[in-house]
Amino acid sequence: MGDTAEDAGAAPTGARLAASTPAPGARRGRGATANPTGRYEPARRVAFDDGWSADDPAPLRTEVRPERSARIIARNTSPDIPFDRSLNPYRGCEHGCIYCYARPTHAWLGLSPGLDFESRLFTKPDAARLLARELAAPGYRPAPIAIGTATDPYQPIERTHRLTRAVLEVLAEARHPVSITTKSDLILRDLDLLREMAARDLVLVSVSLPTLDPALARRLDPRAPRPDRRLAAMRALAEAGVPVMVNLSPIIPGLTDHEIEGLLARARAHGASRIGHALLRLPGEVADLVADWFDAHYPEKKARAFALLAGARGGRENDSRFGHRFRGEGAYAALLGERVRLAGRRLGFGFGRLALNTADFRRPGGQLALF
Template sequence: MAIANDQGPDRDEGRRLATATPRPEARRGRGATANPVGRFEAARRDAFDDGWEADAPSPLRTEVRAERSASVIARNTSPDIPFDRSLNPYRGCEHGCIYCYARPTHAYLGLSPGLDFESRLVTKPDAARLLARELAAPGYRPDTLALGTATDPYQPIEREHRLTRAVLEVLAQARHPVGITTKSDLVLRDLDILAPMAARNLVLVAVSLPTLDPRLSRRLDPRAPRPDRRLAAMRTLTEAGVPVMVNISPIIPGLTDHEIEALLEAARAHGASRIGHALLRLPGEVKDLVADWFDEHHPAKKERAFALLRQARRGQENDSRFGHRFKGEGPYAEMIRQRVRLAGRRLGFAFGRMALNCQDFRRPGAQLDLF
């Protein structure tokens, strides 16, 4: 893993690397099968194998750069999202989930939403300090902070950089509510913070689990922990008193939709008490990346998958309208909703995110009351 420390990615270097897609041997263990140029770049090139590279190519390495930010809390007003503020300590995600709707954001850095997104990562080393400063602002009003909405806060580089842990330490000290979304059992490392927060109703952990099939998972999200490890993490979190939601997201038509009931049964057996779900989204460059992925891994299922998706997206692969982006509409989307609802009720799940405690908030740096 190569590490640099500067003010952010070099756009010219990003532009150069984004034009070349490594050979299959070099990208083994990665999610994307291509590395297309970002949509904001003026020049485009097509890479091809001319047969001169006889030696086996070196594996694609992960590079990490630091970014200096002025603020760290992102705000949104979307009616589709059950929170109005979020924080992501990292840009890009080494888990390599092919379906990740955050992939197009790498184009803003002059990088590719394809392989660059999972191999050229950006850290925010000042995240905890900036968070404390923003929470301490006189006009700040507490509400659930979503951690890991775009990229996983417990992706592999968190083991070294520990930015998520530093953010949680700030939130715990401030008694600020947080909702965590992750695919990783690395979240268990921070049980010493999460369990006391849970005792004050300050935390909910959502574990994403789109499939129980380890072979399919290896291709969908190649560097995320196996499904059985995510289930084990649910059990450990629950036993420690931390409430767990299972996110069966994304539901991929014709590929994972048959697993809905089995996913919910497994998650419930491992302690999950709430459900979240979303139909596959294909914004921006994700559409072509997913299409290429199907061509390489499941060509016989591609036509059906995209046909069902278009049925739920008004004849298109993607529908960006508020209220429809995550759930879709039409007979297929309604069938998915009914299956989730019926199975969830049968198993005793609650639906959606829970209300967390905003009443005990203590502004960082403020003098505490004396009792």
């Protein structure tokens, strides 16, 4: 497979991944099947067959680089999001979830939202120090910090970099509330901190589980732990007194939507007590990446999936309007929401985020502020 550069402005609107950096076929252990040029780049690459392509693409190694930040807490005012501040120790995510709505952010770095997003990662080694400094600021007022809103804080590189662990140590010492979203049972490594924080009503853990099918999960999020390991993590957290939310996100039309009731029943049996859910979102380059993924893995289901999604997105692939982007609209979206509500009530779930304790906050000082 060869390639040639063209002016980026020449790309037709809605062009699929045939006009992108070539990455023929799915790579073992990777979610994306292509590496489209970032939308801010001055040129794009167009794939063509030069007759010399190897049958199998070469293995793709993960690269990790540090980046320096001035601040670590990000703020938002979105009416759709139940928190006003978040923290992400990493950019990019090795889990490789094909549907990840954070993929387009890699274009800001001059990289591709495709394979680059899951193989060219960035750490924030100053995360804990910056957090302690921001919490110690005289004007700071505590409210839950959401960790894992863009990339998984317990992705594989956390085993060696331990940035999430360091952040939790600062939060535990400051008695600051936190919500964590992850797909990984690596979170159990930090059960000592989480148990301590849960005793003070300072933590909620959300475990993302879009499917119970291990074969489908291997294709959707290839480097995330299997569904059974995520369920086991829910049980271990709940038994330690840590409140657990099961996050049915994303619900993928025509692919995972039939699993809603069974998935909730399994999660409840493993200790989950609250529910979160969201319909598949396709912002920016994610639409093309998901379309290409369907072509590679489930071509017979692609047309129905995109038709159902368009019906819930006002005839479009994506709807970014507040109040619509997570739930969708129309009969199909309403049916999904009603199924979640009915199954949740029957199984005894609570809905939405848990109110966490802000009254015990202790402003960091002394050695902690210098951490």
